[in-house]
Amino acid sequence: xxxxxxxxxxxxxxxxxxADSVYHFMKNIGVNxxxxxxxxxxxxxxxxxxxxxxxxxxxxxxxxxxxVITSNVTEAINLAIRGIVTPGGHVxxxxxxxxxxWRCLKMxxxxxxxxxxxxxxxxxxTTDPEIIEGMIRPNTQLFVFTHASNxxxxxxxxxxxxxxxxxxxxxxxxxxxxxxxxxxxxMQADCIxxxxxxGHKSLLGPMGTGGLIVKSEGMIRPQKAGGTGRxxxxxxxxxxxxxxxxxxxxxxxxxxxxxxxxxFILGETVEAIRNKEQSLTDYALNQLQxxxxxxxxxxxxxxxxxxxxxxxxxxxxxxxxAYVLDEVYEIMxxxxxHCAPTAHSLIGTELTGTVRMSLGYFNQKExxxxxxxxxxxxxxxx
Ligand SMILES: Cc1ncc(COP(=O)(O)O)c(C=O)c1O
Numbered sequence: 001x002x003x004x005x006x007x008x009x010x011x012x013x014x015x016x017x018x019a020d021s022v023y024h025f026m027k028n029i030g031v032n033x034x035x036x037x038x039x040x041x042x043x044x045x046x047x048x049x050x051x052x053x054x055x056x057x058x059x060x061x062x063x064x065x066x067x068v069i070t071s072n073v074t075e076a077i078n079l080a081i082r083g084i085v086t087p088g089g090h091v092x093x094x095x096x097x098x099x100x101x102w103r104c105l106k107m108x109x110x111x112x113x114x115x116x117x118x119x120x121x122x123x124x125x126t127t128d129p130e131i132i133e134g135m136i137r138p139n140t141q142l143f144v145f146t147h148a149s150n151x152x153x154x155x156x157x158x159x160x161x162x163x164x165x166x167x168x169x170x171x172x173x174x175x176x177x178x179x180x181x182x183x184x185x186x187m188q189a190d191c192i193x194x195x196x197x198x199g200h201k202s203l204l205g206p207m208g209t210g211g212l213i214v215k216s217e218g219m220i221r222p223q224k225a226g227g228t229g230r231x232x233x234x235x236x237x238x239x240x241x242x243x244x245x246x247x248x249x250x251x252x253x254x255x256x257x258x259x260x261x262x263x264f265i266l267g268e269t270v271e272a273i274r275n276k277e278q279s280l281t282d283y284a285l286n287q288l289q290x291x292x293x294x295x296x297x298x299x300x301x302x303x304x305x306x307x308x309x310x311x312x313x314x315x316x317x318x319x320x321x322a323y324v325l326d327e328v329y330e331i332m333x334x335x336x337x338h339c340a341p342t343a344h345s346l347i348g349t350e351l352t353g354t355v356r357m358s359l360g361y362f363n364q365k366e367x368x369x370x371x372x373x374x375x376x377x378x379x380x381x382x
Contacts, residue, residue, distance in 0.1 A: 002330035003367045007360030008150050008178060008308045009334055010200045010207060014261065021260035022206060025253045033252055034229025044252055051259035052242075058262055058270070059195055060186040061213050068245040069255060072210040073177045073198035074100040079245055080173050080194050080212055081105065081144065083220035087112040089141040092132060094118065094156060096125045096149040096343040101175055105144075115139070123347060124299040125154035129161050133168075142171050147185070148178040151343035151354065152298035153281075153305035155183065162191030171219060177201055178306050181265045182273055182361070193219060202306075204265065204361070205258035208251045217241055224248075273361050277307040280359045280368065284309055287372045293379055297347045297354060307359030310338075310347075313375070316382055318355045321375075329374040333357045 004012050025047065033044045052064035061067075070076040077100045085091055091105055095118045108114045117135045121127045127145070143165045148155045158174055165172035173194040176185055180195075182202035187195055192215070199209030214220060222237040226247030231238050238244055265273065282302040288294055288311060297310045313321055322335035336353040337344055344350040357371065 002332065003363075003370055004332050005357045005359065005363065005367065005371065006332050006334050007363075008201065008338070008356065008358035011202060011204050011360050013362055014204050014206070014257075015264040017260040017264055018205060018257045022253045022257040025256040029256075030253075032229075032249055047256050047259060048250060048252060051255045051262065054259055054262040054266065055197070055211070055213060058181070058185075058266060059197075059213055060188050061195075061215075066214045066216075066241050068212040068214060068242045069250050070210045070212065070246075071208050071251060072200070073175060073196050074210075076196040076198075076210050076212045077101055077144075077173070077175055078104050079223050080196060080220055081108070081142065083223050083245070084142050084171055084173075085112075085114050086141065088114065088139060090115040090117065090137045090139045091142045091144060092117045092119060092135055092140060093144045094127050094146060095121045095346055096152065096154065096340065097144075097146055098150055098175065098177065099339045099341070100177070101144055101146065102340075102342060118342070121346065123297075124304070125149045125152040125343060125346060126299065126304070127156050127161070129157050129164060132161060132164055136168055136170070140168070140170050142173060144173040144175070146175040146178070147180075148183070148306045148308070149298075149340070149343055150178050150308060151310050151338050151340045151356065152347070153178075153308035153310075154299050155179070155304055155306060158192070159190045165193070166191040178308065181262070181270065182277055182306060184270050184274065187213060187215065199254065199258040199261070202360075203258065203261055205261035206254040209254040209258045212245065214241055214245075220245060222247075268361075276361060277359055278302045280363055280365065281305060281307045281309065283365055284357065284359065284368045284371075287368055288375075291372065291375055291379060293382070294375065297349070307363075309357045309359075310349075310354035311357070312349065312352065312354055313379065313382070316378075318353045321355045321378065324378055325371070325374055329370065331371055331374060333371075 052067035199205035228243040318335035
């Protein structure tokens with residue numbers, strides 16, 4: 001049987017109720033939201049609203065209307081950054097961002113002269129919040145931080161960072177791609193103004209779903225314009241949430257699946273999911289450390305990371321290891337830069353990349369045993 005260890009790219013498998021909900025919507029409801037007043041359109045609207053409510057419950061936000069649905073976290077982050085930062089504005093970010101943040105910022109730097117400061121971090125990828133305060137400028141408009149690195153697994157101290165942002169009245173955007181559903185996030189306690197999430201990773205939902213949860217109206221200027229099903233006479237995009245950031249038909253079947261996924265997570269509890277993933281990470285780190293010639297990157301401490309483990313095998317290219325694991329042992333891991341080049345600059349792997357094994361809620365210790373056995377066989381031949 002094949003083993004899937006690429007959950008940081010997308011989680012697999014999904015809880016059964018996710019596929020069931022998508023199927024049920026497509027088969028039995030299947031109509032657009034906010035475009036018709038017939039009963040089925042209202043039912044579709046209720047499904048979307050229920051998903052917004054469940055996301056609020058998961059992340060401790062009070063207003064479902066502030067949940068903006070997008071097709072993934074990349075779109076959500078682009079909407080937020082482009083809708084907040086103005087030409088000449090200044091943004092503070094981490095040294096381990098995914099290209100969803102990094103390329104968006106670099107394009108604005110090139111095209112609109114924005115200024116970017118990256119907070120230095122140690123080799124494990126942890127940002128020291130103490131440094132951030134001294135980096136604030138009069139034109140600082142935004143802090144944007146990934147909650148956990150998709151290369152090193154490192155969890156950032158977002159509550160401390162959020163507290164600094166709040167103290168200086170600067171907006172705080174968090175990319176929760178690697179943590180939502182798998183690590184506690186409390187928008188209020190963590191002082192998060194805008195939470196960007198993707199539905200298909202640790203939230204266990206379908207691809208093509210994601211979004212923003214926005215603390216208050218007026219924080220983000222609309223970036224898309226189009227039909228919302230309301231106020232159609234107005235030539236401009238409405239100013240209120242969520243319509244100011246949502247235009248066009250939503251992925252309602254995907255949203256039905258996302259609602260089921262969040263329901264599953266709330267039922268299991270984030271705490272139980274975190275405990276299982278942390279203990280699997282602990283086990284995996286211990287097993288990998290026993291192998292000669294395996295270099296493990298990141299904090300090396302399961303309490304300080306999500307279930308994302310990057311490593312290299314000395315003298316063997318990462319892509320080769322991933323290829324052999326797949327071809328010979330039916331084990332799926334990812335090799336390369338994982339769309340986060342700055343994290344690789346930190347650990348000196350920008351030319352080689354790493355092998356990334358990423359654990360999910362449905363993995364078992366036996367999966368890790370199989371990887372370790374496969375790696376020891378590969379190592380015995382190099
Ligand atoms: C930290 C982080 N941010 C953003 C993304 C982009 O996610 P999506 O492709 O769902 O937009 C990823 C995906 O790998 C990620 O790990």
